[in-house]
Amino acid sequence: xxxxxxxxxxxxxxxxxxxxxxxxxxxxxxxxxxxxxxxxxxxxxxxxxxxxxxxxxxxxxxxxxxxxxxxxxxxxxxxxxxxxxxxxxxxxxxxxxxxxxxxxxxxxxxxxxxxxxxxxxxxxxxxxxxxxxxxxxxxxxxxxxxxxxxxxxxxxxxxxxxxxxxxxxxxxxxxxxxxxxxxxxxxxxxxxxxxxxxxxxxxxxxxxxxxxxxxxxxxxxxxxxxxxxxxxxxxxxxxxxxxxxxxxxxxxxxxxxxxxxxxxxxxxxxxxxxxxxxxxxxxxxxxxxxxxxxxxxxxxxxxxxxxxxxxxxxxxxxxxxxxxxxxxxxxxxxxxxxxxxxxxxxxxxxxxxxxxxxxxxxxxxxxxxxxxxxxxxxxxxx
Ligand SMILES: [Fe+2]
Numbered sequence: 001x002x003x004x005x006x007x008x009x010x011x012x013x014x015x016x017x018x019x020x021x022x023x024x025x026x027x028x029x030x031x032x033x034x035x036x037x038x039x040x041x042x043x044x045x046x047x048x049x050x051x052x053x054x055x056x057x058x059x060x061x062x063x064x065x066x067x068x069x070x071x072x073x074x075x076x077x078x079x080x081x082x083x084x085x086x087x088x089x090x091x092x093x094x095x096x097x098x099x100x101x102x103x104x105x106x107x108x109x110x111x112x113x114x115x116x117x118x119x120x121x122x123x124x125x126x127x128x129x130x131x132x133x134x135x136x137x138x139x140x141x142x143x144x145x146x147x148x149x150x151x152x153x154x155x156x157x158x159x160x161x162x163x164x165x166x167x168x169x170x171x172x173x174x175x176x177x178x179x180x181x182x183x184x185x186x187x188x189x190x191x192x193x194x195x196x197x198x199x200x201x202x203x204x205x206x207x208x209x210x211x212x213x214x215x216x217x218x219x220x221x222x223x224x225x226x227x228x229x230x231x232x233x234x235x236x237x238x239x240x241x242x243x244x245x246x247x248x249x250x251x252x253x254x255x256x257x258x259x260x261x262x263x264x265x266x267x268x269x270x271x272x273x274x275x276x277x278x279x280x281x282x283x284x285x286x287x288x289x290x291x292x293x294x295x296x297x298x299x300x301x302x303x304x305x306x307x308x309x310x311x312x313x314x315x316x317x318x319x320x321x322x323x324x325x326x327x328x329x330x331x332x333x334x335x336x337x338x339x340x341x342x343x344x345x346x347x348x349x350x351x352x353x354x355x356x357x358x359x360x361x362x363x364x365x366x367x368x369x370x371x372x373x374x375x376x377x378x379x380x381x382x
Contacts, residue, residue, distance in 0.1 A: 017177065028089035104166075135173060190332070203366065271341060348379060348382075
């Protein structure tokens with residue numbers, strides 16, 4: 001038996017942000033708007049959301065304090081502000097960090113804290129306040145998942161919160177909001193989306209429904225990510241990357257992720273490596289590791305990248321997928337090694353022992369792993 005979750009009402013398309021006005025009466029009047037503190041907070045979308053709330057007779061309380069890899073303390077501050085202002089809904093606007101913060105703030109406003117009590121699976125008891133997620137990057141897919149990742153600062157760990165209650169009530173994916181991303185941010189967020197798509201395509205929980213979403217996401221990224229990197233104003237590329245990011249989120253929220261994410265989280269928590277960059281460094285090595293288990297799936301991925309894999313023996317054809325991913329990341333000028341991210345050989349035992357603790361992601365990876373193998377993958381990435 002398989003189970004599929006997607007309870008979110010999702011609007012997709014250029015200009016779809018404006019439709020928020022029509023949906024507000026059903027969601028609530030006074031909103032906590034959760035954003036990052038710099039680029040996102042000054043986006044025209046912030047003004048547009050404020051205006052829509054005010055025209056519907058509500059107030060906009062702006063919490064613009066979310067930094068990259070948000071921690072529990074940030075969520076607590078946001079929830080405190082929301083509670084003191086009596087907000088009725090939460091709107092997250094930005095990349096994965098503001099969206100994940102918004103998700104957990106909405107949950108904290110109806111559940112006792114601290115937010116660290118949510119770590120793990122199924123630890124949110126009461127439905128959160130109505131939540132709207134509006135991504136301004138094409139990477140995290142958080143607008144389409146039942147997952148939020150928070151940093152546990154005391155233990156230097158990235159912790160996942162999983163609950164079907166974290167699906168937003170409404171998500172608005174307007175590709176125009178991602179058009180202002182720099183080439184570097186386009187590359188890093190695109191690498192995250194590709195990692196979601198590739199990993200969710202081969203997890204032990206993948207099945208026909210989720211694989212359809214993953215497959216389409218890989219195909220769009222293969223066709224459009226380099227284009228958006230070269231020309232940020234390429235509307236067709238931005239459109240398809242926004243689709244890919246959301247599709248990959250829908251997929252991995254149901255089928256899970258794998259070792260690239262298990263190994264990326266310690267790089268982020270201990271060395272501050274941006275999540276998409278960490279995935280870019282690790283994905284090819286993890287694909288090599290998994291290659292013997294899922295050669296047919298990787299052969300299909302190679303074909304999506306236009307590699308000439310037809311007629312080759314399965315493992316060789318699958319190897320073309322790994323090469324295609326390496327080539328794409330090189331074209332995007334992403335680092336190819338963990339050394340380039342400040343990691344040295346002597347750090348690997350700590351990274352590997354931290355990655356081993358992520359039993360959920362290790363269990364969903366198509367190939368089982370032990371400490372020695374995880375150590376080897378990090379070494380391959382040095
Ligand atoms: Fe990710």
